[in-house]
Amino acid sequence: MSNSTNQQILLKSRPVGEPKESDFALVETPIPEPGEGEVLNRTIYLSLDPYMRGRMSDDRESYASPAELGSVMVGGTVSQVVKSNHPQFWAGDFVLGYDGWQAYGVSKGETLRKLDPNQAPISYALGITGMPGMTAYFALLDIGQPQAGETVVVSAASGAVGSVAGQIAKLKGCRVVGVAGNEAKCDYVVKELGFDACINRKTQDLSSALKAACPNRIDVYFDNTAGSILEAVLQQINLGARIPLVGLISQYNAETPPPGPNLMPLLxxxxxxxxxxxxxxxxxxxxxxxxVSKWLQEGKLKYKEDVVDGLENAPHAFIGLLQGRNFGKLIVKVSDDPTR
Amino acid sequence: MSNSTNQQILLKSRPVGEPKESDFALVETPIPEPGEGEVLNRTIYLSLDPYMRGRMSDDRESYASPAELGSVMVGGTVSQVVKSNHPQFWAGDFVLGYDGWQAYGVSKGETLRKLDPNQAPISYALGITGMPGMTAYFALLDIGQPQAGETVVVSAASGAVGSVAGQIAKLKGCRVVGVAGNEAKCDYVVKELGFDACINRKTQDLSSALKAACPNRIDVYFDNTAGSILEAVLQQINLGARIPLVGLISQYNAETPPPGPNLMPLLxxxxxxxxxxxxxxxxxxxxxxxxVSKWLQEGKLKYKEDVVDGLENAPHAFIGLLQGRNFGKLIVKVSDDPTR
Structure with a gap:
């Protein structure tokens, strides 16, 4: 890649079921010029998140319109400003933006947030101090309303959202049980993050493992996955249980939406x-x-990143994210981080 | 039946799937004597309600413990006091109680509520001014929170609960669409109760009928049934929709709980x-x-009863209730009503 060349990953075709690398195309284009009020950014980190799977399809209703075929895949980015035509930004500033899967992006200044590298590693803005952390915080506290002494179950417990939700539930005095996809993740969740227990959904029977780990049954289920975990949890909820439905990772690749759990336990x-x-x-x-800043400074929250090197590896990494292959918040390091 | 004989319907066997008349037994026993603080009631009306199906099984978790085999089936009753050992009741009083499927019952006075036959027909205490009406009122207003101008869909719309829920939603200024099981019920719901539309779930395609009847989509779904109606509704809900789950009539006879709808639309x-x-x-x-008393007096609420004559017909009528054969609140007239 020459100094005047941009790298971009385009959505070439809409995945059917699990995305394939051939659904994406890596292209080289000229680095764009920022217009009036715009900023040219060099991408340092690109965030990869499960919600992106929804943007790749146009056959179902989603929060937002689908990504257009042939255009750059969307995504959150942490970047350094290269050139600014906006009064609030200077070359060298670090910013949080939404430039997508590319090495350089042009943004309107209004859409960027300046980052202070002395406050926290700049990449955290894509995770614990950004959208995933805020999802964990508000979904747990506003919908889940965990009370001290209650039992909280968290699926995708080692992931960007679940790891924060579970730690906050611990801070609120709850018994916290994670569900994760392998032993290393379970170990991490219990030993590093301080969850009370973690169930390996690949090797353990969910119902009996939940029963053993939740002797007082379940008051809050922070649901990142839906599917069989939700089904098993519903059989063991307490009166007045709250279930924030935050993600349905278990079915993002499904070609037709699978049935959900029987809802009798809700009634x-x-x-x-x-x-x-x-x-x-x-x-x-x-x-x-x-x-969250306070808890991070006090060492009450821990955070783990899974950093993939090189924009060209984003499609492979994203496919793995939906399979649970990542361990921690998945980000792509697109170019050097001068703060580390 | 002699004057000293009680008739009782016992639960003889736990139904598998749809209840059969042979799951019940009609027996004659002596009329019991009330003890200290107790009251002997002659049953005038017995309420039949879908929740009773749950009490007949012991293989799943329910609100309450199952009815015991060989004992009188439980149920709400409107009765006249025959003999009272309780200071607040006199022979001749009309009372709401929970004497179950029998012609005479003995109750502790504390469990009875006196009824004033001048205020409303005494049978209404089993319906619109009783448990079904109260279910409609609080589930709609507390969970559904209908706002003027919103669209409210009600399943089992001509039933004891749905008919009240829909009328209250109309009083709150909503567009109200019912779902019912035949043309006569749909006619009644629209022409008598004032719903804006009603869908015949047996003859119409639910999805396209809902689309046509709810041009502004659905804000509140008052769910008495779950099953395919809930599934179709979920595809057409608006942002921030509320779904009080009040009954799952569609599956009360199911031997194993069927899967529910895909929950992606909730997210x-x-x-x-x-x-x-x-x-x-x-x-x-x-x-x-x-x-509700005010609305009834003002003629703003209408109420229809489906009265079956004779305790011996309760099993057949109850089986029909789960099939949607009743039309209006189903009650069994067990003995003469001196107020009508």
């Missing part, structure tokens, strides 16, 4: 399932940033 | 499903009684 236990989207909480970002 | 629309049980609202009964 019997007067429980609720409520869908959550972090965008609805933008106006309350300050609460989140205050609490 | 996309940040909607909620919440289970409801009227017993949780006992402390707020006064609000309900005030509003």
């Amino acid at each position: 019997v236990k007067r429980a609720l399932i409520k869908g959550f989207l972090v965008g609805d909480y933008q106006h309350r970002q300050a609460e989140f940033v205050n609490d | 996309v629309k940040r909607a909620l499903i919440k289970g409801f049980l009227v017993g949780d609202y006992q402390h707020r009964q006064a609000e309900f009684v005030n509003d």
Whole structure:
């Protein structure tokens, strides 16, 4: 890649079922020029998140319009400003933006947030202090409303969202049980993050493992996955249980939406399932940033990143994310991080 | 039946799937004597309600313990006091109780509520001014929270609960669409109760009928049935939709709980499903009684009863209730009603 060349990953075809690398195309294009009020950014980190699978399809209703075929895949980015035509940004600034899967992006200044590399590693803005962390914070506290002494179950427990949700539930005095996809993740969740227990969904029977790990049954289920975990949890909820439905990772690759669990336990236990989207909480970002920054500084929250090198590896890494191959918040290091 | 003989219907065997008449046994026993603080009642009306199916099984978790084999089937009753050893009741009083499927019952006085036959027909205490009406009132207003101009869909729309829920939603200024099981019920719901539309689920395609009847999509779904109606509704909910889950009539006879709908729309629309049980609202009964009595007196609420004659016909009528054969609130007239 020459100094004047941009690398971009385009959505070439809409995946059917599991995405394949051939659904993406890596192209080289000239580095764009920022216009009036715009900023040219060099991407340092690209965030990969399960929601992106939804953007690749156009056959179902989703939060947002699908990515267009032949255009750059969308995604959150942490970048350094190369050239600015916006009064609030200078070359050298670090910014959080939404430039997508490319090495250089041009953004309107208004859409960028400046990052202070002395406060936290700049990549954290894609994870624990960014959208995934805020999802964990508000979905758990607003919908889940965990009370001290209650039992909280978290699926995808070692992931970007689940790892934060479970730690916050511990801070609130709950018994916290994770569900994760392998032993290393379970070990991490219990030994590093301080969950009380973690169930390996690949090797353990969910129902009996939940029963053993939740002797007082389940008051809050932070659901990143839906599918069989939700089904097993519903059989063991307490009266008035709350289930923030944050993701349905188990079915993002499904060609037709699979049936859900039988809902009888909701009636019997007067429980609720409520869908959550972090965008609805933008106006309350300050609460989140205050609490999470403090907890990070006090060492009460731990955070793990899974860093993949090179934009060209983004498709492979993304496919692995939907299979649970990542371990921690998945980000792609697109270019050097001068702060580390 | 002689004057000293009681008739009782016992649960003889636990139904597998749809109940059969042979699951019940009609027996004659002596009329019991009331003890200290107790009251002997002659049953006038027995309420038949879908929840009773749950009490007949012991293989799944339910609100309450199952009816015991060989004992009188449970159920709400409107009766006349024959003999009282309780200071607050006199022979001749009309009372609401829970004497079950029998011609005479003995109750502790504390469990009875006196009825005033001048205020409303005494049988209404089993329906619109009783448990089904209160279910409609609180599930709609507390969980559904209908706002003027919103669209509310109600399943089992001509039934004891649905007919009240839909009329209250109309009083709140909503567009109300019912779903019912035949043309006569649909006619009644629209022409008598004033719903804006009603879908015949037996002859119409639910998805396209809902689309046509709900041009602004669906904000509240008052769910008495779950099953395919819930599935079709979920595809057409608006942002922030609320779904009180009040019954799962569609599956009460199922031998194994069927899968539920895919829950992706809950996430996309940040909607909620919440289970409801009227017993949780006992402390707020006064609000309900005030509003509904007023609306009845003002002619703003209409109410239809489906009266079956003779206790011996209760099993057949109950089986029909789960098949949707009744039309209006199903009650069994066990003995003469001196107020009509």
